[in-house]
Amino acid sequence: MLEIAIKGSKKYWIWLGALLAVMTAAFAVYIDQFMNGLMITGMSRDVSWGFYIANFTFLVGVAAGGVMVVIPYYLHNYEKFHRITILGEFLAVASLIMCLMFIVADLGQPTRMLNVLLYPTPNSMLFWDMCVLNGYLFLNIVIGWKVLEAERNQVKPPEWTKPLIYLSIPFAIGIHTVTAYLYCGLPGRGFWLTAILAPRFLASAFAAGPSFLILLCYIVRKFTKFDPGWEAMQTLSKIVCYALIANVFFFFCEVFVVFYSKIPGHMSHIKYLFFGLHGHDALVPWMWTSMTLMFVAIGLLLVPALRNNQTLLPFTCIMVFVGTWIDKSLGMISGGFVPSPLHHVTEYIPTVQEVVISLGVLATGLLILTVLFKLAATVKEEVRG
Amino acid sequence: MKKSRKSFLKKSRRSFLKAAGISAVAIGAAPAIKAVAVASGGGSASSIPVVSPKAEALTAKRWGMVIDTSKITDEVVEGVTAACRNAHNIPDFTIEPDAEKYPNTRPAKKMQEIKWIWEEHYQYAFPEMEDEFLAEKYKSLPFLVTCNHCKNAPCVQACPTKATFKREDGIVIMDFHRCIGCRFCMAACPYGSRSFNFRDSRPFIEKINPEFPVRSKGVVEKCNLCAERLAKGEQPACVEASEGAIVVGDLENPESEVRVLLNENYAIRRKQELGTEPSVYYIM
Numbered sequence: 001m002l003e004i005a006i007k008g009s010k011k012y013w014i015w016l017g018a019l020l021a022v023m024t025a026a027f028a029v030y031i032d033q034f035m036n037g038l039m040i041t042g043m044s045r046d047v048s049w050g051f052y053i054a055n056f057t058f059l060v061g062v063a064a065g066g067v068m069v070v071i072p073y074y075l076h077n078y079e080k081f082h083r084i085t086i087l088g089e090f091l092a093v094a095s096l097i098m099c100l101m102f103i104v105a106d107l108g109q110p111t112r113m114l115n116v117l118l119y120p121t122p123n124s125m126l127f128w129d130m131c132v133l134n135g136y137l138f139l140n141i142v143i144g145w146k147v148l149e150a151e152r153n154q155v156k157p158p159e160w161t162k163p164l165i166y167l168s169i170p171f172a173i174g175i176h177t178v179t180a181y182l183y184c185g186l187p188g189r190g191f192w193l194t195a196i197l198a199p200r201f202l203a204s205a206f207a208a209g210p211s212f213l214i215l216l217c218y219i220v221r222k223f224t225k226f227d228p229g230w231e232a233m234q235t236l237s238k239i240v241c242y243a244l245i246a247n248v249f250f251f252f253c254e255v256f257v258v259f260y261s262k263i264p265g266h267m268s269h270i271k272y273l274f275f276g277l278h279g280h281d282a283l284v285p286w287m288w289t290s291m292t293l294m295f296v297a298i299g300l301l302l303v304p305a306l307r308n309n310q311t312l313l314p315f316t317c318i319m320v321f322v323g324t325w326i327d328k329s330l331g332m333i334s335g336g337f338v339p340s341p342l343h344h345v346t347e348y349i350p351t352v353q354e355v356v357i358s359l360g361v362l363a364t365g366l367l368i369l370t371v372l373f374k375l376a377a378t379v380k381e382e383v384r385g
Numbered sequence: 386m387k388k389s390r391k392s393f394l395k396k397s398r399r400s401f402l403k404a405a406g407i408s409a410v411a412i413g414a415a416p417a418i419k420a421v422a423v424a425s426g427g428g429s430a431s432s433i434p435v436v437s438p439k440a441e442a443l444t445a446k447r448w449g450m451v452i453d454t455s456k457i458t459d460e461v462v463e464g465v466t467a468a469c470r471n472a473h474n475i476p477d478f479t480i481e482p483d484a485e486k487y488p489n490t491r492p493a494k495k496m497q498e499i500k501w502i503w504e505e506h507y508q509y510a511f512p513e514m515e516d517e518f519l520a521e522k523y524k525s526l527p528f529l530v531t532c533n534h535c536k537n538a539p540c541v542q543a544c545p546t547k548a549t550f551k552r553e554d555g556i557v558i559m560d561f562h563r564c565i566g567c568r569f570c571m572a573a574c575p576y577g578s579r580s581f582n583f584r585d586s587r588p589f590i591e592k593i594n595p596e597f598p599v600r601s602k603g604v605v606e607k608c609n610l611c612a613e614r615l616a617k618g619e620q621p622a623c624v625e626a627s628e629g630a631i632v633v634g635d636l637e638n639p640e641s642e643v644r645v646l647l648n649e650n651y652a653i654r655r656k657q658e659l660g661t662e663p664s665v666y667y668i669m
Contacts, residue, residue: 036491037602038566039584044496048571048581108566108581108603115546115565126545126569187539187659188575265513341577341656342505342530343512346496 001149004378005371011223015370019363026360029353030105038108040353046346047337049106051354054329055361056102058208060179061201061328063095063136065209067172068239074165080232083380086151087220087228088213089144090372092172096137098365105357125185129178136171139164144372152379176201183332188341191269194257200250204324206243210236211320216373218314224377226384230310237313240320241301247324248294268343273335280345283334286326293323441618445635447536447555448610449664451643451652452529456630462504462527468626469502472611474599476589487588499580501608502531502623510667511655523669529631531623532557532578532608533655533663543573549605555636555664556610564604571605575656576663579607636664 008016033040043050069088072078104110121127143164150157180198187193214236217228258266271277273287297319300306307313339345350358470477478493508515510528534557541551548563549570571579585602593599597613600606610633611621624631634643643666646652652666 037582037584039491039494039497039602041583043583044494045498045500045571045580046496046577048568103567106567108568108605109564109601112546112563112565115548115563119546119563121545121547123542124545124569125543126567130545182569183572186543186573186575187661188656189572264515336572341512341575342509344509344577 001145001152001375001379004375008374012370012374016367019367019370022363023360023367026357026363029356030360033105033353033357034110038106040351042349042351042354044346044348046340046344047334047348049333049337050348051329051350051358052102052106054333055358056099056106057179057201057332058325058329059095059099059102059365060133060175061205061324062209062212063092063099064172064176064202064205065207065213066092066095066140067169068206068210068243069213069236070165070172071169072235075169078235080229080235083226084213084217084228084232084236086144086148086376087216087373088209089140089147090376091209091213091216091369092140093137093144093372094365094369096133096140096175097368098361099133100137101361101364102358105361125178125181129175129182132171132174132178136168136175139168139171143168148376148379151383154383173202176205183336189336190263190265191336193266194254196250196254200247200254201328203243203246203250204328207240207247207320208324208328210243211240211317211324214240214317215314215321216369220373220377224374224381226377226380233313234308237301237307237316240317241298241307244294244298244301244320244324247327248298251327268339269335272338272345273331277339278345280338280347282347282349283330287331290323290326290331293319294327297323439616439618443615443618443620445554445641446637447635447664448534448615448633449555449636449643449666450531450534450610451632451634451646451666451668453630453632453646453650453668454526454528455668456628457527457529459527461626461628461630462529464626464628465529465623465631466500466503468622469608471592471594472614472622473501473597473609474586474590474594475499475501476586477591478589480589480591482588490588491584493584493589497581497583499582499586499606501580501606502529504528505530511653513656513658514653528667529623530576530578530655531665532610533576533661533665534608534610536662536664537660539573539575539661540570540579543569545569552612556612557607558609558612559604559606561598561600561604561606566603566605568605575659575661579605581605 029040041050066088069081069085073081073085104113107113116127116130143161146161147157177198180201183189183192184194184197214233217233217236221227255270258270268277272280273283275281276284297316300312300316300319307316334348338347469475476493476499478495478498482490484490504527507519507523507526507528510530534555536555538549538551538557540549541557544550545567546563546565548560548565549557550560551557566581568581571581582600582602582604587593587599590599611619611623614621619625621631621633624633632642632646634641636643638644646668647666650668652668654663654666657663
């Protein structure tokens with residue numbers, strides 16, 4: 001099946017070439033980081049995680065979001081998702097590979113990463129995160145590949161894929177729950193120390209993942225002969241709407257608890273994010289942008305006439321994607337570290353190098369996504385025509 | 386061949402690190418073990434690998450520290466932090482690196498500094514106990530903060546490789562060679578006691594102490610209660626330099642100096658409400 005990937009139009013090769021160029025540039029910067037250490041980043045003693053872990057957290061959500069097409073199709077036989085299920089699974093694969101790359105980029109001693117396997121430590125949430133992330137990646141590769149292959153050969157997928165598909169559902173919930181547990185079980189970080197964190201992560205994931213999938217459907221429609229189906233996209237947009245409302249609702253639950261109880265260690269982080277603390281306010285415009293984007297998007301998704309407008313929907317999806325990205329990556333990580341446990345305010349701003357390396361990871365993910373989507377679209381075209 | 390030798394070395398290093406911990410359990414038992422060894426025919430009893438501590442080693446069931454805040458002056462702070470820095474090859478990012486020895490050294494970022502014990506004011510050392518009517522003298526008083534060697538250490542729980550572990554004698558210590566640099570422990574520590582080697586620290590170490598390893602870039606580090614000095618029967622570097630302001634000893638032994646101090650004075654611990662059970666006390 002892979003031979004499909006090496007037959008493509010000029011545009012296809014230009015796109016892959018551009019991605020490769022970004023990857024090469026980013027790799028050169030990564031060599032510098034590998035040789036000289038994480039000193040090239042904007043991270044510090046007080047803000048010890050930054051852009052890499054932020055993007056990791058967000059992309060775990062995008063990967064988990066794929067389950068929003070798997071559940072309706074496989075558990076409720078929702079036929080309209082038949083064509084896009086494979087897209088959801090392949091999106092999860094690309095996102096998870098990016099997640100793992102972000103983790104490796106963040107390690108101070110990447111050559112020692114196998115120590116996590118050599119000295120398995122079940123009391124560390126990072127150990128479990130590694131287990132579920134790799135498990136979910138494996139499941140999606142196997143399921144996506146086998147189901148697509150069966151479709152190409154016009155036979156039913158092998159029976160043994162069924163239990164794997166069902167297993168992938170709790171795994172999808174699991175990857176994001178465990179990722180939230182990385183943060184919310186730490187005693188000294190008031191911003192993360194809340195039981196709503198995992199539900200909120202899932203809600204924002206189920207908004208970000210499907211909204212990105214809608215955008216991808218538009219792209220697939222434009223560049224291939226395969227049509228994922230407008231009705232499927234409409235259903236996805238409803239899912240995005242509900243999930244986004246849940247995300248904002250959970251956030252307000254948190255805001256209520258924090259500001260009604262008035263516990264200083266919990267208030268200071270949200271104050272820092274939205275109003276600035278002791279004159280430090282780098283994230284204030286970002287957070288308000290995020291809130292505005294999410295609220296406007298909710299409005300555009302709630303009104304049926306606006307939601308069903310084919311020209312407007314991609315813009316709405318971009319708003320959802322950017323809004324949740326700021327909320328969950330920039331805000332969630334910096335917000336947890338600022339102020340520090342000693343209530344010092346050390347701000348975090350990523351360096352150019354950090355951003356370039358992150359773009360390299362993103363380019364790698366997009367390259368994998370392009371190839372996988374090309375496979376899917378071509379097979380679907382073949383079968384139909 | 387090479388591989389097996391390496392893994393052997395790794396194992397032996399780790400067992401060495403643990404040895405000092407096991408020795409704590411064997412406080413009173415050490416002479417007894419020796420006695421048994423003698424009784425069974427001297428040095429030939431090699432079938433049982435018993436790691437006995439050096440006779441001069443200082444041991445405890447659970448190490449703790451008491452800091453008398455009334456004795457902490459700016460000079461004491463200066464002396465203590467310098468002693469710790471020199472003992473453990475902690476880089477000082479304010480110095481200018483030797484251009485000949487370390488050419489092309491990039492400038493260091495202050496906020497990526499490394500510190501094991503350092504000065505804080507009351508409002509930062511005890512942020513949850515902020516009080517607008519706090520006695521004036523406490524507001525400007527220098528406090529020394531360091532790793533609390535918690536009984537329930539969140540960093541130990543978070544570490545995915547057991548590179549940070551707790552010895553039987555209560556010291557929370559690190560295996561710098563196993564740490565993958567994920568910095569989960571730094572997120573977990575509620576006291577900001579951990580530092581990360583964002584870079585190679587050698588250019589910023591004025592005089593390297595050959596008695597203690599220089600850390601490679603990419604690993605986390607923190608106070609180890611001078612485990613290497615205790616093993617030789619020496620007091621921790623900070624205690625020696627503190628002019629009596631800092632005392633370490635066995636928290637489980639009611640006769641120990643630290644327990645006597647805690648009995649006679651009112652002492653507080655940092656963020657006690659979190660249940661981490663810090664082993665560092667502050668006499669107010």
